[in-house]
Amino acid sequence: MGRKASYRRNNVKEAVNDETAVKNVETVKEKVEAVKDKAEAVVEAVKENVKAEAVKAEAAVTAKAAIEKEAEQPKPRRGRPKKSETAAKETAAKAKTPVKKPAGRSKKSTEAKKEFVIQFEGKSVNQAAIIKRVEADLKAQNVIAKDIKLYVKPEDNKCYYVADEKITGDVELF
Numbered sequence: 001m002g003r004k005a006s007y008r009r010n011n012v013k014e015a016v017n018d019e020t021a022v023k024n025v026e027t028v029k030e031k032v033e034a035v036k037d038k039a040e041a042v043v044e045a046v047k048e049n050v051k052a053e054a055v056k057a058e059a060a061v062t063a064k065a066a067i068e069k070e071a072e073q074p075k076p077r078r079g080r081p082k083k084s085e086t087a088a089k090e091t092a093a094k095a096k097t098p099v100k101k102p103a104g105r106s107k108k109s110t111e112a113k114k115e116f117v118i119q120f121e122g123k124s125v126n127q128a129a130i131i132k133r134v135e136a137d138l139k140a141q142n143v144i145a146k147d148i149k150l151y152v153k154p155e156d157n158k159c160y161y162v163a164d165e166k167i168t169g170d171v172e173l174f
Helices: 003-072 083-096 127-140
Strands: 117-120 123-126 148-153 158-163 167-172
Touching: 117 127, 123 127, 127 148, 127 158, 127 167
Parallel strands: none
Antiparallel strands: 117 123, 148 158, 158 167
């Protein structure tokens, strides 16, 4: 019985080793699955904690912003307010409420119609015509004036002007 028996023993040992190895692999697989389940549970718990921390942080930021806003506003004084404070409050109140005009006459009916006419030796010219002539003369010179002074001299039939205290000229009156 020499070789065959030893061969069979070796085969049995190998078979036992193979079965043990299979059992070991299965237990390792089970342990891996258990670890995966625990890891998933931990990940979910961490996610929930992160969400809770984010909500807390957002609430803290909101509270901080509210505190800063309150700090920006001046605290009310005790006692009588200063005149400048009451004036500021009154102007703010006036600005908020629209001003109603009293019913009655309109400005158009109370204002007098004004017209300026120069007459000399049977000829006449009004103010608007003179101003149009002066503006046309300045435009011909490529000048845009902000301030124009007119000097009317009917005996010369001229209207002299000074624009922006630099440019002088004249136009015909009639």
